[in-house]
Amino acid sequence: MAVSGQAFIALLPELISTGFLIVVLLVGAFGESNAGVAAGLAALGSLAVFVSAAVLLATGFSGSFFGGGYVVDPFALYFKLIVAGSAFFAVLAAARWSGRTGDAPEYLTLILSVVLGASLLVSMRDLFGIFLSIELATIPSYAMVAFDRSRRESAEGGMKYLITGVIASSVLLYGIVLIYGVSGSAQLSDVANTFTGNLTPVALLGLGLMVSGFAFKVSAAPFHFWTPDAYQGAPTSAAAFLSVAPKAATFAVLLRILLEGMPGAAPTWTAVMAFLAIITMFVGNLFALRQRNVRRMLAYSSVAHSGYILAAFAALQGGGAAFAVQAVLIYTAAYAVMNMGAFLVIDLVGEDAKNYNGLVRTNPAAAASMGLFMAALVGIPPLSGFFGKLWIIIAGAQSGSILVYIVVGALVVNTVLSVPYYFGIIRNMILEEPTSETGGSKGNGAVRFSVYVLAILTTFFGLLIIPLSALVKASGLL
Amino acid sequence: MTVAFAFLAGMTLVSALGVVLSRSVVHSALFMSGSFLGISGFFVMLNAPALAAFQVLIYVGAVTVVILFGIMFTQRPQVRRYRTIINRQFWAGFLVAAGVGAFLAYVLSAEDWGGTKPGNGPRQVAAFGRDLLGVSQGAEVFTLLFEVASVLLLVAVVAAIVVSRRKMGQGIDRGVRE
Numbered sequence: 001m002a003v004s005g006q007a008f009i010a011l012l013p014e015l016i017s018t019g020f021l022i023v024v025l026l027v028g029a030f031g032e033s034n035a036g037v038a039a040g041l042a043a044l045g046s047l048a049v050f051v052s053a054a055v056l057l058a059t060g061f062s063g064s065f066f067g068g069g070y071v072v073d074p075f076a077l078y079f080k081l082i083v084a085g086s087a088f089f090a091v092l093a094a095a096r097w098s099g100r101t102g103d104a105p106e107y108l109t110l111i112l113s114v115v116l117g118a119s120l121l122v123s124m125r126d127l128f129g130i131f132l133s134i135e136l137a138t139i140p141s142y143a144m145v146a147f148d149r150s151r152r153e154s155a156e157g158g159m160k161y162l163i164t165g166v167i168a169s170s171v172l173l174y175g176i177v178l179i180y181g182v183s184g185s186a187q188l189s190d191v192a193n194t195f196t197g198n199l200t201p202v203a204l205l206g207l208g209l210m211v212s213g214f215a216f217k218v219s220a221a222p223f224h225f226w227t228p229d230a231y232q233g234a235p236t237s238a239a240a241f242l243s244v245a246p247k248a249a250t251f252a253v254l255l256r257i258l259l260e261g262m263p264g265a266a267p268t269w270t271a272v273m274a275f276l277a278i279i280t281m282f283v284g285n286l287f288a289l290r291q292r293n294v295r296r297m298l299a300y301s302s303v304a305h306s307g308y309i310l311a312a313f314a315a316l317q318g319g320g321a322a323f324a325v326q327a328v329l330i331y332t333a334a335y336a337v338m339n340m341g342a343f344l345v346i347d348l349v350g351e352d353a354k355n356y357n358g359l360v361r362t363n364p365a366a367a368a369s370m371g372l373f374m375a376a377l378v379g380i381p382p383l384s385g386f387f388g389k390l391w392i393i394i395a396g397a398q399s400g401s402i403l404v405y406i407v408v409g410a411l412v413v414n415t416v417l418s419v420p421y422y423f424g425i426i427r428n429m430i431l432e433e434p435t436s437e438t439g440g441s442k443g444n445g446a447v448r449f450s451v452y453v454l455a456i457l458t459t460f461f462g463l464l465i466i467p468l469s470a471l472v473k474a475s476g477l478l
Numbered sequence: 479m480t481v482a483f484a485f486l487a488g489m490t491l492v493s494a495l496g497v498v499l500s501r502s503v504v505h506s507a508l509f510m511s512g513s514f515l516g517i518s519g520f521f522v523m524l525n526a527p528a529l530a531a532f533q534v535l536i537y538v539g540a541v542t543v544v545i546l547f548g549i550m551f552t553q554r555p556q557v558r559r560y561r562t563i564i565n566r567q568f569w570a571g572f573l574v575a576a577g578v579g580a581f582l583a584y585v586l587s588a589e590d591w592g593g594t595k596p597g598n599g600p601r602q603v604a605a606f607g608r609d610l611l612g613v614s615q616g617a618e619v620f621t622l623l624f625e626v627a628s629v630l631l632l633v634a635v636v637a638a639i640v641v642s643r644r645k646m647g648q649g650i651d652r653g654v655r656e
Contacts, residue, residue: 018629025636066612069619106640113633120626126619129626136630143637158641182589202589205582 007065010072012052013080013119020045021112028105035099042108043091049115050084053077057471068187069126078329078471079122079252082336083245087115089454090241092446093344097235107147110140111241118249125260127176127186130253134172134217137246138165144238145230157233164216164226172213178206188261196264207265210257211272217250220276220310221283224303228287231299232351239295240343243302248332251309255328258316266317274314274407280307281414288421295351297421298342301377304418305335311407312392320399327395329472331388334376334461338384341454342373347447350437356425358434365448367429369455374422376458379415384461389415482523490516503549511542528606 008015020041027038057077064071090111098104117137124130142165146158180186182203183194195203216223231239258269284304291297312327348366349355360367376383389411396408457464489512496509518533608614612621 021629021633065618066622067618070622103640103643106636109636110633110640113629113636116629126623129619129623132623132626132630136626136633139630139634140637143640146641149643181591200589201585205585 004065006063007070009056009061010063010065010070010123012056013049013084014116016048016052017045017084017112017116017119020048021109021116024105024112025109028103028109035104036095038105038108039091039095039099042112043088043095045112046084046087046091046115049119050081050088053080053084053119057081064125068189069129070120070123071125072123074471075252075256075329076123079249079332080119082248082333083115083118083122086241086245086248086336086340087111089340089344089450090237090245092450093240093347094235094237095446096444097237097347101147101149103147107144110144110147113137113140114144114241114246118245121249122252122256124253125188125256127180127188127191127257129186130257131169131173131176134250134253135169137249138169138217141238141242141246144242145234147238148233148235151233153229153233154235155233157230161226161230168213168216168223171209171216175206175209175211175213178202179210182206188257191261192263195262197267199265199268204268207262207269208272211254211269211276214250214254215276218247218254218306218309219303220306221280221303224280224283224306227303228296228299231302232293232295236295236343236347239299240340243299243343244336244340247302247306248336251328251332255313255325258313259325270314270317270401271403273310273316274403277307277310277314277407278410280304280310281410282307282417285414285417285421288418291421292353293351294353294356294425295343295346297353298339298346301418301421302339304414305339305377307414308389308392308411309335311411312395314407315392315395315399315404317401317404318399320395320397320404323391323395323398326469326472327388327391330391330465330468333468334384334388337454337457337461338373338376341369341451341458342377344447344451344454345370345373348451352437353425353428354435354437356428357432357438359429359438362434362438366451369451371426371429372455372458374425376461378419378422382459382462384458387461387465479523482519486516486519486523489513489519504546507542507545507549510545511538514538514542528603531603 024038024042024045027034027041054077056072057074062071062073091108094107094111095104098107101107114137117133117135117140120133121130121137124133142158142162145161146155148154176186179191179195182200183191185191195207199207212223216226219227231243234242258266262269281304284300284302284307288297288300288304291300309328309331312324312331315321315324315327345366349359349363349370356367356370359370372383376385379385379389392411393408396404396411493509493512493516497506497513500506500509514533514537518530518538521527521530521533605614609617610620610624612618612624
């Protein structure tokens with residue numbers, strides 16, 4: 001018997017999401033007006049994935065399966081929780097909207113398949129498995145971006161995302177193949193034997209191509225060009241979900257590859273990460289400053305936040321390594337709640353900056369939520385974004401490397417740079433008079449519920465930080 | 479061995495050039511099957527006959543046929559315009575491609591590949607199947623990859639159908655129009 005019963009328990013989150021994926025797809029085949037049923041099932045499915053990952057985490061289940069290619073550890077389960085949780089809010093936000101398109105089951109199936117791909121991705125220890133699961137998370141996201149047939153930008157964004165995404169995938173695959181060629185194995189533990197301090201040109205090229213592929217997937221500059229068009233064109237729920245879940249999973253697997261597969265080459269890749277982090281932060285924030293469209297602004301802001309997380313990757317050396325791993329975990333959780341919330345407010349209010357004029361008088365609850373998300377994205381204590389940045393700065397300070405000090409300096413400068421555009425929205429909401437363009441009456445109960453829950457999570461993230469950091473310390477990657 | 483390699487490399491490269499340079503999309507598709515055939519020859523030389531068989535069956539056979547069907551159903555005037563865009567950026571594209579090619583050739587030839595031997599892949603389909611389904615020792619991960627690949631294909635089909643449906647509507651446009 002090649003596959004043990006334990007392996008089925010290990011695969012529980014994936015098996016549940018596959019099951020619900022198929023059921024939701026079949027709902028579409030058996031009736032026209034089953035949008036509500038499909039949405040209910042999809043929400044239940046993402047909750048079930050969340051609960052199964054939480055149960056595995058609580059019972060301390062861990063181990064390595066399928067010949068070492070698939071691993072369950074607290075680190076993987078932590079990211080499965082983030083992915084499934086954000087999928088739940090994405091499904092809630094998409095329920096009514098996707099019902100109007102008439103293709104609700106298909107749209108929700110795509111969300112669940114991203115969940116499946118992302119949760120496989122964070123558990124993979126085999127390079128080809130990593131490639132397959134990253135594709136499983138990306139291919140449905142192309143369709144999600146292009147899903148809104150009532151807007152031209154949706155098709156345009158989807159097309160741009162598809163073409164650049166396929167090129168990035170082939171670059172990533174080429175890098176993986178070269179790494180496989182040099183080390184003779186796709187297992188990360190075997191790769192670690194080859195990737196020591198002395199890298200041959202081919203190993204270096206493989207590493208470079210692989211990192212470029214990943215940099216595209218997390219929209220790090222200079223591979224970020226698809227981001228604003230894709231997020232502007234995508235349905236709001238898709239932009240909110242895709243800017244959080246696949247990105248968190250990609251950062252997780254990149255961390256796993258670098259720490260488990262290439263610990264010996266750390267001086268090389270931390271330098272690459274430092275370089276990427278600095279460019280990404282500046283590009284994201286400087287372009288975000290010029291946007292009048294809130295969706296586009298948030299897209300560039302998500303580029304900037306990828307830069308902040310990459311700054312933690314640059315600090316994966318010296319005494320700061322353990323803290324840097326924690327920083328990545330805490331930042332992705334903090335980013336997930338605040339960024340999803342900010343995107344979902346667009347569904348309630350609108351995507352033009354003018355829609356926010358005087359919002360505090362017409363719709364105080366939405367205005368307060370948006371204000372919280374914006375302040376959290378800047379990193380004002382005690383909101384969620386603050387803790388992420390705090391951890392990165394601590395990790396950087398302990399790393400003892402001049403380059404990392406420069407990266408941390410750039411992070412501080414960029415935080416200041418980002419204040420005008422985030423606070424511009426808050427200024428519009430409070431100081432401007434409400435006009436006919438002021439939004440706030442759109443959206444439905446499910447979207448409003450998601451926004452308020454995310455706002456509460458953003459506000460009280462500080463209370464979660466103690467259990468969260470205990471969990472993060474036990475994550476077991478370092 | 480060298481003669482066979484030169485022949486296969488020439489066939490792959492010439493057909494690949496044909497794909498890019500030919501003016502008709504149908505010719506491009508046919509050239510592509512020639513290029514795939516050359517690659518399956520490489521698999522034979524690398525001791526992976528089962529893989530070569532799949533390459534012929536799936537790529538030379540199925541994929542080419544599907545592409546030809548696709549062309550047949552979607553043949554539109556804008557195909558010509560797509561050609562002119564490529565021609566306008568010919569030199570820039572050519573320089574980038576040549577530069578990348580030269581760089582890769584240099585890096586790959588600088589590496590000492592002495593420790594790497596051609597694989598000894600399964601020769602019988604049955605052995606290949608055992609590998610793929612994880613029954614044989616040391617290949618368990620392929621079970622998982624095999625299953626993931628099947629879900630991936632399902633999801634890709636759903637995604638493709640969702641995107642290519644024509645009319646926007648209020649839940650009444652089930653099924654194929656046109």
